[in-house]
Amino acid sequence: MRISWKNTQGxxxxxxGTGLLAMTAAVATRAQSAGSxxxxxxxxxxxxxxxxxxxxxxxAACHGPTLTGGDSxxxxxxxxxxxNWNGTTTGDLFARIHDTMPASDPGSLGGxxxxxxxxxxxxxxxxxxxxxxxxxxxxxMTGTKILxxxxxx
Amino acid sequence: xxxxxxxxxxLSTGATLLLARAGFAQRAPGWTPPxxxxxxxxxxxxxxxxxxxxxxxxxxxxxxxxxxxxxxxxVAWRFKTDALGxxxxxxxxxxxxxxxxxxxxxxxxRRDCVALDAATGEMLWMYRMDExxxxxxxxRQLSGHGCSYWTDGTIERVLFVTTGYxxxxLDAATGxxxxxxxxxxxxxxKSDFDQEIDPLTADVxxxxxxxxxxxxxxxxxxxxxxxxxxTRFNVKGYVRGFxxxxxxxxxxxxxxxxxxxxxxxxxxxxxxxxxxxAGVWAQMSADEELGLVYLPVELPTGDEMGLYRHGxxxxxxxxxxxxxxxxxxxxxxxxxxxxxxxxxxxxxxILCDIPHDGKMVKALAQPSKQAFLYVLNRETGKPIWxxxxxxxxxxxxxxxxxxxxxxxxxxxxxxxRQGVTPDDLIDFTPELxxxxxxxxxxxxxxxxxxxxxxxxxxxxxxxxIAPGVQGGTNWPGGCYDPETCKVYVYSKTVIQLVxxxxxxxxxxxxxxYVHGMAGIAPQAQRAMGAANExxxxxxxxxxxxxxxxxxxxxxxxxxxxxLVKPPYGRITAIDLTKGDIAWQIAxxxxxxNIRNHPALKGLKIPRTGREGNLGxxxxxxxxxxxxxxxxxxxxxxRGAMLRAYDKATGEEKGAVYIPAPQSGSPMTYxxxxxxxxxxAIGGGNYSGELVAFKLPKES
Numbered sequence: 001m002r003i004s005w006k007n008t009q010g011x012x013x014x015x016x017g018t019g020l021l022a023m024t025a026a027v028a029t030r031a032q033s034a035g036s037x038x039x040x041x042x043x044x045x046x047x048x049x050x051x052x053x054x055x056x057x058x059x060a061a062c063h064g065p066t067l068t069g070g071d072s073x074x075x076x077x078x079x080x081x082x083x084n085w086n087g088t089t090t091g092d093l094f095a096r097i098h099d100t101m102p103a104s105d106p107g108s109l110g111g112x113x114x115x116x117x118x119x120x121x122x123x124x125x126x127x128x129x130x131x132x133x134x135x136x137x138x139x140x141m142t143g144t145k146i147l148x149x150x151x152x153x
Numbered sequence: 154x155x156x157x158x159x160x161x162x163x164l165s166t167g168a169t170l171l172l173a174r175a176g177f178a179q180r181a182p183g184w185t186p187p188x189x190x191x192x193x194x195x196x197x198x199x200x201x202x203x204x205x206x207x208x209x210x211x212x213x214x215x216x217x218x219x220x221x222x223x224x225x226x227x228v229a230w231r232f233k234t235d236a237l238g239x240x241x242x243x244x245x246x247x248x249x250x251x252x253x254x255x256x257x258x259x260x261x262x263r264r265d266c267v268a269l270d271a272a273t274g275e276m277l278w279m280y281r282m283d284e285x286x287x288x289x290x291x292x293r294q295l296s297g298h299g300c301s302y303w304t305d306g307t308i309e310r311v312l313f314v315t316t317g318y319x320x321x322x323l324d325a326a327t328g329x330x331x332x333x334x335x336x337x338x339x340x341x342x343k344s345d346f347d348q349e350i351d352p353l354t355a356d357v358x359x360x361x362x363x364x365x366x367x368x369x370x371x372x373x374x375x376x377x378x379x380x381x382x383x384t385r386f387n388v389k390g391y392v393r394g395f396x397x398x399x400x401x402x403x404x405x406x407x408x409x410x411x412x413x414x415x416x417x418x419x420x421x422x423x424x425x426x427x428x429x430x431a432g433v434w435a436q437m438s439a440d441e442e443l444g445l446v447y448l449p450v451e452l453p454t455g456d457e458m459g460l461y462r463h464g465x466x467x468x469x470x471x472x473x474x475x476x477x478x479x480x481x482x483x484x485x486x487x488x489x490x491x492x493x494x495x496x497x498x499x500x501x502x503i504l505c506d507i508p509h510d511g512k513m514v515k516a517l518a519q520p521s522k523q524a525f526l527y528v529l530n531r532e533t534g535k536p537i538w539x540x541x542x543x544x545x546x547x548x549x550x551x552x553x554x555x556x557x558x559x560x561x562x563x564x565x566x567x568x569x570r571q572g573v574t575p576d577d578l579i580d581f582t583p584e585l586x587x588x589x590x591x592x593x594x595x596x597x598x599x600x601x602x603x604x605x606x607x608x609x610x611x612x613x614x615x616x617x618i619a620p621g622v623q624g625g626t627n628w629p630g631g632c633y634d635p636e637t638c639k640v641y642v643y644s645k646t647v648i649q650l651v652x653x654x655x656x657x658x659x660x661x662x663x664x665x666y667v668h669g670m671a672g673i674a675p676q677a678q679r680a681m682g683a684a685n686e687x688x689x690x691x692x693x694x695x696x697x698x699x700x701x702x703x704x705x706x707x708x709x710x711x712x713x714x715x716l717v718k719p720p721y722g723r724i725t726a727i728d729l730t731k732g733d734i735a736w737q738i739a740x741x742x743x744x745x746n747i748r749n750h751p752a753l754k755g756l757k758i759p760r761t762g763r764e765g766n767l768g769x770x771x772x773x774x775x776x777x778x779x780x781x782x783x784x785x786x787x788x789x790x791r792g793a794m795l796r797a798y799d800k801a802t803g804e805e806k807g808a809v810y811i812p813a814p815q816s817g818s819p820m821t822y823x824x825x826x827x828x829x830x831x832x833a834i835g836g837g838n839y840s841g842e843l844v845a846f847k848l849p850k851e852s
Contacts, residue, residue, distance in 0.1 A: 056676075065673045068708050071378030071456070071495070071622065078708030079715060083744040084783050084814075084837045087791045092838035100262075101713065103294060106240050126713075145276050149749040 037145040041130015043088055043119035048129060051120030054113050058102045067124050077124045082148030090134060091141030094118055098138070111136035154684045161324065161404035179421035181511030186327040190270040191252030191825060196213060201302050203362045204630065204768070205820070207439040208504035211632035213821045214362035216773035217828035218634035220847060223775070223797040223807025225848055229829060230274030232843040234296070235259025237279065238483030244816060245833045245841025246360070246628075247299040248768075250311075256831065257311045260841065263288070264316045264360075266300055268328060271824050271831075279400040280327035282339070284317035287353050291316045292377040296841065298436065298628070298817075301365045303397045306339025310334075310397065312370055320372055322400065333505045342372060342393075344563040349404050350388050355390040359434065361628075362600040363475065366439035366477050370397045371446055371494055373433030379456040381661065381670035383429075383679040387454045394446075394480055404480030408432065408450050408468050411478060414466035415482060422553070426801075428453040428462045431469055431799065435628060436518070443532060448473045456495035456622065457605050457651050457668045463554040464561020465490040472498060472519055472527075474534060484534030488527055489547065489693045490556035493548070493605050494651070495622035496522045500529075500630030507638045507729045513832055514591055518729060520631045520642045524569035526727055538732050540833050548604030548616075550653045550666055559602045568725040569625055569644040570717065572600035573617045577648070579711050581753055588711045589850045591616060596650065607731075608652030608671040615652025615670065617709070619780035622649055629768025629818045632776070634800060638729040641776050641800070643740060648709060648717045679768030705741070711754050720762035722781060724769060726803060736803035741765070742784045742794065768818025770830070776800045779832055786810070795819070795832065797845070807847065813839035 036042075055101050056065070062073035069075030074084075084094060098114045109117070115134045123129065135141055204211040218226065233753020235241045238261035249258035249269070254267040255277060267641075289295070293316070300313035302325065302647075309325035318618045320342055322334035328336020343352045350357065356376050364371040374390035392406045408431040410416040417425050435449040453462045453469045462469070470489040475482050489496045502517040507528075509516070517531040528537040533716040547555035570577055578589035597606045597616040608615040624644060631642035654669035656662050661677045669675045709716045720739035728735040741763030747753065780793035791813065794808040817833025827847050835841040 061676050061678060065676060067672070071380060075708060077712055079713065079744060079746050080708075080782070082713075082746050083763075086745045086783065087785055088838045096243065098840060100243065104289060106262075148746040149751075152266075 015067060029047040033126055037147045037151065038058055038090065038122055038125050038127040039147060039150050041132070042144050043115075043122055043129055043134040045123075045129040047119040047133050051115040051116035051118070054117050058109065059117065060112075061068075062103065067121065074082065076121050082125060085146045086148040088146050089142055090144045090146060092117065093121075093146060094138045112134050167508060187268075189326070190254035190272060190277075192616040193825060196254070196823065197254070197825065198251075199253075200249070200822055201822050202250070202365075202633070203248055203299055203301070203436055204501065204818070206364060207441065208363070209436060209438045209630060209825065210503060210505075210634075210635065210771070211630075211768060211818065211820070212634060214636075214773045215821055215823055215828050217317050217823070218821075218830060219774050220774070220797065220799060220806035221487060222848055224809065226809045226830070226846040227849055229845040229847040231845070232274040233843040234843070237265045237267070238263035238280075239841040241654040242295055243835050243837070243840055244295050245835045245843075246817050247296055247833050248818045248820050249831055249843065250300055250302050251820070251824075252309070254824060255325070257302060258299050258843070259313050260843070261296055262294075264297050264313075266311060266313050266321070266323060266328065269324070269475055269843075270313070270522070271822065271829065274549045274843070280321070280323055280328040282315050282317075282319065283323065284315060284319070287317035287604030288315070289319065290354055291358040292356050293358040293375045293434070296362070297360040297362070299362045299773055301362050301370065303365045303368075303370070312363055312365065312397070314342065314361075314363055314372060315339075316358065318358045319393065320363060320370070320400070322397070322548075333399060334408070338845075340395065340400045340789050343560050345402050346393075346732040347391055347407070348389055348684070352734075355388050356383070357390070357432070361434055361436050362439040364439060365397060366446060367441060367738070368397050368405060369394045369477055371437060371439075373430050373435070373437065373448070373579050376430050377678055378450065379454055379678075381675050382454050382664060382667075383677060384663050385454050385461040386663075387429025388436075389429050390451070392433050392448055394477070403478070406448065406473070406475050406480040408448070408473070409453060410467065416485075419465045419467045421463035421616060424462050424464065424466070428466070430454040434497070435499050436630065438501045438504050440479065440515070440531060441634065443515070444477050445474045445531070446477050447504075447531070448475060449501065449519070452492050452495065453458070455664065457493050457592065458550070458653065458664055458666055459491050459493055460550075460552045460556055460664060460666060462491070465556060470496055470498060472502060472529070472534075486520060486527070487521070488525075488531055488560060490559060491554060493553075494523070494602070494618055499624060499627045503631060503633045503640060504531060505633055505638065505640070505729060506633065507537070509767050516729070518631075518633070518640045518727075520626040520640070522620060522622070522626060524567045524571055524620055524625040524644055524730060526640060527562055527566070528729060528732070536562070540561065543809030545597065545602040546604060549607050550605065550738065552665060555604060561751040565727045566734060568620050568642060568727065568734065569723065569735070572603065573598040573619050573648055577619065577717055579714055579716060581714070581756060582759065585711050585752060589716055590777050592709070592711060592716065598605070605653050608654050608669065610671040615650045617648050617654075619646065619648045620644070621647035622651065623647070623766070627766040629766055632769050632771040637737060637801070639800070640727045640729060641724060641769050641771060642727070643722065643724050643767040643769055643778060645722045645766075645781075646720060647764055651679065676721060699803075710748070713749060713754070714745060719758075721764045722762035722767070722776060724776065724798070724803070726776075726800070731850075738798065738803045738805075740767070740778060740796070741780045741782060745785050765814065767815055770819040770821060771800060772821060774800060775822075775829065777808065777819055779811055779819065779834065781814050781835055783814060793831075793834075811844060813842070815843065844851070
């Protein structure tokens with residue numbers, strides 16, 4: 001992933017007045033910086049592995065073992081899913097899962113489990129794994145977009 | 154006790170319930186009911202039933218909003234449902250009723266019932282019932298399709314079915330339960346049901362509106378999806394009529410006949426005794442003059458497996474006309490014999506008077522998941538145009554019973570793709586088509602009613618069916634123009650895999666075979682919230698050495714594109730004076746992933762439409778329908794469009810932005826000289842919202 005230093009951190013650097021602080025900020029926000037997307041590695045493979053098991057326990061009964069949806073629940077992979085979430089953020093999807101799922105006990109899954117499940121959904125949709133885990137706090141996820149199609153370049 | 158202001162009553166929802174249930178809210182000092190908003194019965198129109206009227210036309214002869222000014226529509230008000238229930242809701246399917254300047258609907262994750270000022274969207278009252286675990290266990294949750302209205306000219310009642318399957322009757326002026334109805338305003342629908350079921354865990358509920366007809370309120374039943382049914386002894390989906398004033402049960406219609414009743418002998422080996430489901434989860438229609446209610450019945454237990462319901466098995470997938478006052482069957486028509494494709498009748502038949510053979514006929518038109526519009530004489534149940542029995546193939550599932558024939562209407566023609574042939578597959582480019590042909594080699598394909606196949610790791614992986622198990626047309630149904638005798642119906646075009654796999658785990662299901670895919674252990678389906686200790690993941694057994702790779706996981710796509718050719722969603726106008734299709738258009742903007750797909754770069758692709766579940770609205774000149782999915786518009790903004798088409802030609806006449814897809818069906822009314830269009834929207838990251846449009850004054 002390429003980050004434009006000037007665009008994403010220039011303001012912080014100016015305000016902080018020290019290069020060191022600016023660099024720290026850059027590292028901390030690297031995975032979530034403005035303009036980043038699920039195509040630049042928004043989760044880790046280990047996270048998706050945990051998410052696979054959590055999905056099977058909490059989601060598969062309604063959304064299907066292969067995320068294709070069921071009679072009472074929409075698909076979580078493929079065109080219908082990608083089009084309806086295209087342009088939202090990873091935090092939007094996190095909030096939807098966290099607040100409304102599983103239908104049997106909404107709000108019962110902790111942030112870590114929700115992030116794991118979301119990571120598994122991303123993996124199933126072909127988004128690449130990266131080195132920074134998907135955060136378990138949606139407030140840290142506002143800058144990473146879900147894009148149904150890989151951006152050019 | 155402190156006096157209650159209207160504001161505190163609205164805010165303190167718990168207090169509302171407490172007072173209402175105790176029956177003394179009306180006597181609370183200082184409290185006055187919310188005023189009835191200004192309205193003029195001489196010029197205003199009303200919308201007293203889910204789809205406008207008992208005929209389910211979803212038609213209003215209004216033309217203030219028309220082709221010339223549709224694009225000028227502005228948002229009159231929004232009503233966000235987030236504050237209702239204990240969490241946001243994203244599946245807001247209600248259509249409001251409009252009576253005397255007030256909208257009545259159900260909304261929110263808990264399915265509260267609310268009254269709004271129809272001119273401003275301001276809440277007048279709300280009613281909630283916290284049903285705890287009983288609601289969490291319910292098979293059909295969230296806001297539901299709405300509520301029903303009854304009046305004798307003086308008393309006004311709003312009735313709805315709660316998530317936990319109670320029928321509630323409220324005073325339309327205050328939202329306070331009617332103390333003379335049932336037990337303090339509610340009936341427990343899990344009792345007095347001609348069968349003993351557990352009130353907390355039984356797999357039955359209803360998200361459709363009950364049907365008010367004369368002084369009777371008719372209530373159906375719905376259950377969990379039946380692809381992997383927990384048990385073949387499920388709750389039977391009987392239909393009941395109740396006295397709308399007292400809640401007394403008047404009649405019960407056994408959708409699965411008891412021994413000695415008509416239809417029992419269409420089941421082999423007494424299978425009717427044990428089978429469950431066969432509910433009416435769809436909306437219903439009624440003709441007060443004929444004294445008939447029309448019941449669209451779903452399958453008995455097992456959406457794709459008929460192992461324990463051998464025979465044609467009435468009244469599965471049948472439309473049944475029963476007497477309003479007694480529930481006695483007058484006639485029935487079975488659209489699918491012993492169905493294996495989940496072809497529940499998903500929506501209400503549209504009652505229509507049409508010219509046929511030189512005279513006017515009282516008819517009905519039934520949209521369906523299989524994309525046939527069945528047109529019957531609604532007095533007799535006889536087809537208007539011949540419906541013929543044609544031979545269909547049998548399948549290979551051990552223990553299954555196959556109907557040798559299925560009914561095929563000769564008119565009107567099917568309004569969406571039926572069955573799967575190479576010609577139905579994606580062909581934007583020869584390469585994509587070749588990949589699609591290669592993909593389907595591993596599946597059974599064939600015409601409509603090709604049976605589900607055993608899914609094998611070595612192939613075939615199952616049967617590809619079109620329409621998919623959700624249709625075609627689903628719960629919103631169609632609309633109807635009584636002036637030109639045209640039905641307008643939305644349908645989606647989907648190819649779906651139906652495979653059957655053996656099941657030996659009694660903790661998953663007591664069916665020997667269930668819907669599934671080879672190589673993946675079947676997983677229990679259950680009432681949404683029912684505790685299930687077996688819901689945990691059980692990995693599939695490892696494939697034997699040297700075994701073929703097995704079916705691909707995930708959706709059936711070619712380079713991420715739908716396997717089927719577009720359109721993926723369409724609106725069809727069907728002329729019932731001739732039994733022909735008058736016009737058909739793709740409905741819904743081309744999805745982002747198709748517009749941006751690298752394999753399609755440089756190709757000019759007409760609007761593809763979108764798959765979804767949509768109900769159109771018919772006015773004096775227009776057919777109006779929102780889109781079913783998000784897309785990114787020219788301004789780079791996510792959202793959808795509410796579109797208007799010339800009802801005579803299908804030509805698009807206008808479109809206005811809605812920030813999320815249509816999730817309920819639009820309705821319209823005149824109020825104090827202004828026409829409003831109101832529609833429920835939501836989905837994805839956008840929680841449920843009711844949005845009202847009207848024209849600016851200068852228009």
